[in-house]
Amino acid sequence: MVKLNTAENSLKKNLKVPFFFAKREHKVLKKELVQSISKSFLHGQTLQGPEVNILENKMAKFIGKKYAIAVGSCTDALFFSLKALGIGKGDEVIVTSYSYLASATCILRCGAKPVFVDVDLNGNMNLKEIKTKVRKKTKAIIYVHLYGYFQNIDALKKIIKNKKIFLIEDFAQSFGASRKKIRAGSIGKISCTSFDPTKVISAPGSGGMAFTDDKELRDKIIKLRYHGKSNNGDHDYLGMNSQLSSMVAASLLVKMKKVRVNQIKRILIAKKYINGLRGLDIELPPLYTNGQHIYHKFVIRAKRRNALSNYLKHKGIECLIHYKKSLPELTIFKKSRSAACFKRYKKFF
Ligand SMILES: Cc1ncc(COP(=O)(O)O)c(C=O)c1O
Numbered sequence: 001m002v003k004l005n006t007a008e009n010s011l012k013k014n015l016k017v018p019f020f021f022a023k024r025e026h027k028v029l030k031k032e033l034v035q036s037i038s039k040s041f042l043h044g045q046t047l048q049g050p051e052v053n054i055l056e057n058k059m060a061k062f063i064g065k066k067y068a069i070a071v072g073s074c075t076d077a078l079f080f081s082l083k084a085l086g087i088g089k090g091d092e093v094i095v096t097s098y099s100y101l102a103s104a105t106c107i108l109r110c111g112a113k114p115v116f117v118d119v120d121l122n123g124n125m126n127l128k129e130i131k132t133k134v135r136k137k138t139k140a141i142i143y144v145h146l147y148g149y150f151q152n153i154d155a156l157k158k159i160i161k162n163k164k165i166f167l168i169e170d171f172a173q174s175f176g177a178s179r180k181k182i183r184a185g186s187i188g189k190i191s192c193t194s195f196d197p198t199k200v201i202s203a204p205g206s207g208g209m210a211f212t213d214d215k216e217l218r219d220k221i222i223k224l225r226y227h228g229k230s231n232n233g234d235h236d237y238l239g240m241n242s243q244l245s246s247m248v249a250a251s252l253l254v255k256m257k258k259v260r261v262n263q264i265k266r267i268l269i270a271k272k273y274i275n276g277l278r279g280l281d282i283e284l285p286p287l288y289t290n291g292q293h294i295y296h297k298f299v300i301r302a303k304r305r306n307a308l309s310n311y312l313k314h315k316g317i318e319c320l321i322h323y324k325k326s327l328p329e330l331t332i333f334k335k336s337r338s339a340a341c342f343k344r345y346k347k348f349f
C-alpha cells in the first residue's frame with residue numbers, strides 16, 4: 001500500500017500535462033479576477049447580487065435564449081427544469097445511458113422514471129433508438145451534448161414534433177459549441193449548463209444556469225432556486241436554496257470574455273492531436289474546426305485502454321476514463337427500479 005502511494009506520488013510529481021489545471025488560467029487572469037471579485041465584495045450583496053443579473057443577461061444573449069436563471073449547479077438546474085415542467089410520479093423521461101450521473105438523477109429526484117437509450121460511437125444518445133422508447137408516459141427527453149460535441153439533433157426534433165414531449169438540453173460539457181450558427185443550449189424548451197471548476201467556463205466553486213424562452217418557466221425556476229419565494233414575500237412553492245454567489249458571478253464574467261479565444265485554442269490543439277495521432281490503433285474524436293466540437297474532453301477509444309492509460313501516465317500525461325460505468329449500471333439507477341426507492345425520494349420531494 002505504502003509502495004503504491006509512493007509510486008502514485010512520484011507519478012504526480014512528474015505530471016507534465018495534468019487533466020485539470022484551472023491554476024494556470026487563474027494565474028493568467030489574476031489581475032482581472034481580483035478586480036472583478038473585489039468589486040462584488042464591496043457592495044456587500046454576496047448572494048444574487050448585481051453581477052448575477054449581468055451574467056444572466058450576457059449568457060442568455062450568448063446562447064440565444066430570452067432568459068437565463070443562475071442557480072447553484074447544473075444538477076439543480078436539471079432538477080428545477082423537470083419540476084417546472086410539472087414532471088413527477090408516473091412520468092417517464094428519456095435520457096442517455098452514458099453521461100455524468102447528474103443528467104439522470106434529476107429524473108429520480110422528481111419521482112419520474114428514467115428510460116435509458118444507448119449511445120452512438122461518439123458517445124451521444126442514439127437518435128434512432130429514441131424513437132422506440134417514446135410512450136404515452138414520456139414527458140421529456142434530456143439530451144446531453146457529451147464531451148463538447150454538438151450533434152445534429154434535427155431527427156430528435158422531428159420525433160417530438162406535435163407530441164407533448166419537452167426537450168431539455170444538458171450542455172454542461174458543450175458551452176459555446178455551435179452548428180450552423182445555432183448554439184448548443186438554444187434548442188431545448190429548457191437548457192442547462194454547468195460552471196463547475198472542471199467545465200468550459202469554470203467557477204471558483206459550484207454554479208449552473210438554466211435557459212428558456214418561456215417566462216412562466218423562468219418564474220417557476222426562480223422560485224425553485226429560493227424556497228418558492230414570491231414577490232409579496234410569501235412562500236407558495238416547495239423550493240430549495242440554490243443561489244449563485246456574486247463572487248462566483250464576478251469571476252464568471254471575466255472568464256466569459258475569453259470563451260471564444262479559448263475555444264479556438266482548444267480546437268487548434270485538438271487538430272494537432274488528431275493529425276499527429278492518425279494511423280495509430282485508436283479511435284480519435286472527429287475533427288471539426290467550425291465550433292461544432294469544442295473538445296471539452298478529448299476522448300480516445302482504445303482496445304488496450306489500461307495499457308495506454310499507464311503509458312501516458314508514465315510520460316507525465318494524466319488521463320481519466322469518462323465514464324467507467326454506464327448509467328443503468330450504477331447502483332442508484334438499479335435501485336430506482338424498485339418502488340421502495342421512489343418512496344424514499346418522495347420523502348424528500
Ligand atoms: C453532462 C453533465 N451534466 C450535468 C453535470 C452536473 O453539473 P454540476 O456539477 O454543475 O452539478 C455535469 C457535471 O459534471 C455534466 O458533465
